[in-house]
Amino acid sequence: MNKIKLSELIAMTKEKMLTFGLSDKTLSNYDYEGFRILSIYFTEHHEEYYSKEIIDNLVFQARKQYELSLINRSKYQNIRKVAAMMDECFETGTVNWSCLPNWYTKKLNKYFEKILSLYLQNKIESSTYSIGTLKGHKVEIRQFLLYLEGNGHKNFSNVTLEDVNRYISFAARTHPSGMGNIISILRVFGQYLNEKQLMNVDMVPVLMATIPKRRKIHDGFTESEAENILSTVNRETPCGKRDYAILTLAKNTGLRAIDISNLKYSNIDWNNNEIQIIQHKTNKPLLLPLEPVVGNSIVEYILNGRPKSDSLYIFLRSSPPYEKLRERSVSAIASRYIKRSGVQNDNTQRKGMHSFRRYVGAKMLEAEVPLSLISEFLGHSNIDSSKPYLSTNERQLKECALELCGIEVSSEELQ
Numbered sequence: 001m002n003k004i005k006l007s008e009l010i011a012m013t014k015e016k017m018l019t020f021g022l023s024d025k026t027l028s029n030y031d032y033e034g035f036r037i038l039s040i041y042f043t044e045h046h047e048e049y050y051s052k053e054i055i056d057n058l059v060f061q062a063r064k065q066y067e068l069s070l071i072n073r074s075k076y077q078n079i080r081k082v083a084a085m086m087d088e089c090f091e092t093g094t095v096n097w098s099c100l101p102n103w104y105t106k107k108l109n110k111y112f113e114k115i116l117s118l119y120l121q122n123k124i125e126s127s128t129y130s131i132g133t134l135k136g137h138k139v140e141i142r143q144f145l146l147y148l149e150g151n152g153h154k155n156f157s158n159v160t161l162e163d164v165n166r167y168i169s170f171a172a173r174t175h176p177s178g179m180g181n182i183i184s185i186l187r188v189f190g191q192y193l194n195e196k197q198l199m200n201v202d203m204v205p206v207l208m209a210t211i212p213k214r215r216k217i218h219d220g221f222t223e224s225e226a227e228n229i230l231s232t233v234n235r236e237t238p239c240g241k242r243d244y245a246i247l248t249l250a251k252n253t254g255l256r257a258i259d260i261s262n263l264k265y266s267n268i269d270w271n272n273n274e275i276q277i278i279q280h281k282t283n284k285p286l287l288l289p290l291e292p293v294v295g296n297s298i299v300e301y302i303l304n305g306r307p308k309s310d311s312l313y314i315f316l317r318s319s320p321p322y323e324k325l326r327e328r329s330v331s332a333i334a335s336r337y338i339k340r341s342g343v344q345n346d347n348t349q350r351k352g353m354h355s356f357r358r359y360v361g362a363k364m365l366e367a368e369v370p371l372s373l374i375s376e377f378l379g380h381s382n383i384d385s386s387k388p389y390l391s392t393n394e395r396q397l398k399e400c401a402l403e404l405c406g407i408e409v410s411s412e413e414l415q
Contacts, residue, residue, distance in 0.1 A: 001292040004090065006042050009050045010035050013086050016095035021320030033075045034082030050090055055083045097321050111155050119192050130283050140185045143171070156199040164203045183207050219356025221343070221351065226251050229334075229341045237316040241305030243333050245297040245316060250334070250353060252294050254360030254378050256281060257330040257353045264312045268298070279379050286379040 014035070017027065041058045042048075059080055066076035075098065085095045108116065121140060123129050129137065147167045153159055164186075171182050187207040193199040221229070230247050234240040246260055255263075258280045267277050273290040298314065307316055314322035325333075334353035343351060357378065364374045 005048055006050050007041065009086055009090055010039070012093075013082075013089045013095060016089060016386075017085070020097050027320065029074075030078055030082055033078040037079060038082060038086070050086070052087060052090075055086065059083050063340050069254040072209045083316070108142065108145055109149060109154055112149060115156075115198065116141055116145065118196075120187060122192065130281065132281050136181070137185050137189070140182050141189050143188075144186060153289075156193065157204075159199060159201070161201055161206055164206055183209065192198060220355045220360075220362050222359075223363070226356065226359055229337050229343060232337050232340045235300075238305035238307070241297075241301040242315060242318065243337065245294075246330060246333055247337065247356075248297040249294055249361065250356035252291050253288050254357040255288075256357065257334075258327040259286075261313075261315065261325050261327045263328050264316050265314060266312070268295075268314075270295070282379065284379065288377070355380055 008013075014031075017030070022030075038055065038058060042051075042054060045054055054183075062071065062076050062079045065071045068072060080100055084100060089095050095160060107113070116138065119141070123134055123137070124131070144167055147170060148156075148159060148163060151163065151166075168179075168183070172179055178317075187204055188259065190199075190203040190207060194202055194204065214377055223395070230244065230251065233244040235244050249255060249260055249263075250257075253275065255277075256279070260275055262280060263275075263277070268275055270290075273295065275288040275290050277286050278284070279286050283285075302314065307322040308319070309316055309322040311322065311324060315325045315330070316322045317325060317329075331353045334356070338351060338355075361374055361378055364377065365371075373389055
C-alpha cells in the first residue's frame with residue numbers, strides 16, 4: 001500500500017485478528033490499550049493517514065514510560081503488538097500471529113558484526129560451548145564491541161589495552177555482580193582474536209584476574225511446601241489440569257522449565273514408563289522414570305484439558321492461539337501457585353520453578369543417594385553442579401560437626 005487512512009487500516013487489522021480465535025477479552029484489551037491509544041496519538045499529531053514514523057515514535061515513547069514505571073508491561077506490550085500488526089497489514093495486506101521480537105537494540109557496524117558471527121560459528125563447530133552458553137557470549141561480546149564503536153573504533157587496528165581496561169571499569173559500574181562471567185567471556189574472545197591475528201595487542205593478560213563469585217544458597221521446597229503448592233491447583237478446569245501436570249512433573253523429576261515447555265509426545269515412552277529428552281541447556285540426552293502420579297496427571301490433561309491442536313508439544317496455551325507454552329510461562333505458572341499457597345517467598349528466600357529441582361536433589365541426598373547419581377538424575381553436565389545440594393541437608397551436616405570435648409580452654413575470655 002502507498003497510502004491509507006488510519007481508520008481504514010485499523011479496521012483491516014481488526015478484521016484479520018478475528019481469524020486468530022482470540023477471546024473477546026483479549027480483543028478488548030488490544031482495542032483499549034492499543035488501537036485507541038494509537039488513534040489518540042495520531043490525532044494529537046494531526047495525521048489522518050498511517051505513518052510508520054509516527055507509530056514508531058509512539059512505541060518508543062511507550063517504552064520510555066514502561067522503563068519509568070509509568071505504565072505496566074501489559075499495556076506497553078499491547079501497544080507494541082498492535083503497532084507490529086498494523087505495520088504488517090500495511091506492508092503485506094495480511095496479519096500473522098507471532099511472538100514479538102526483543103526490543104530494539106543498536107546494530108554493530110558490518111566489520112564487528114562479521115567478527116562476532118565468525119567467533120560464534122567457530123565455537124559451534126568446535127563444540128566448545130552449548131548454544132545456550134553462546135547466546136550469553138553473544139550478548140556480552142556485543143556490548144564490548146558497541147563500547148569500542150562508541151569510542152571511535154571501527155575495527156581492532158587501534159584498540160589498546162587502555163580501551164579494554166576502561167570497558168572493564170564501565171562494565172563493573174553497570175553489572176557488578178556479573179563481572180566474573182564478563183571477564184571470562186572476553187578472555188576467550190581475546191584468545192580467538194589472537195589466533196586469527198585480528199588485534200595488534202594481546203588483551204588476554206589484562207583479563208586474567210579472578211573475580212570472587214557471589215554465592216547464595218537457594219533452598220528448595222520442603223515436602224509440605226511442595227504438597228501445599230500442588231493442593232492449591234483447581235484440577236476441575238482445563239487450565240488447572242495442565243498446571244497440575246506441569247507442577248507434578250517438576251516435583252517428581254526436577255526437570256527445568258525450558259525442558260517441560262519443550263516436552264513432546266515423542267518424549268514419553270508409555271510402554272516402558274520413561275521420559276526421554278535432549279536437554280536444552282546441555283544438549284545431552286536424559287532418561288527419567290515416568291512415575292504413575294506423573295503419567296496419570298499428564299494423561300488427564302491430554303484427554304480432558306488440552307485444547308484440540310495438531311501441535312507435537314504436550315503443554316499448550318489455555319487460550320487461542322493454542323501454541324506451546326514458553327519457558328517463562330511455565331515459570332509464571334509455578335510463581336502463581338507458590339504465591340497462592342502462602343509459601344515464604346521474599347528477598348531472603350526467593351523461590352520459584354527451580355526450587356522444585358532443588359527439592360528433588362535435596363530429597364535424594366537425604367535418602368543417601370550418591371552425588372554422582374543425583375547429578376545424573378538431574379542431568380548436570382558436571383558433578384560440581386550438584387554440590388550446592390550438599391549445603392541443604394542440615395541433618396547430615398550436623399554429623400560432620402566436631403565436639404569440643406577434650407579441647408582445653410587456655411584463654412579466660414572463652415571460659
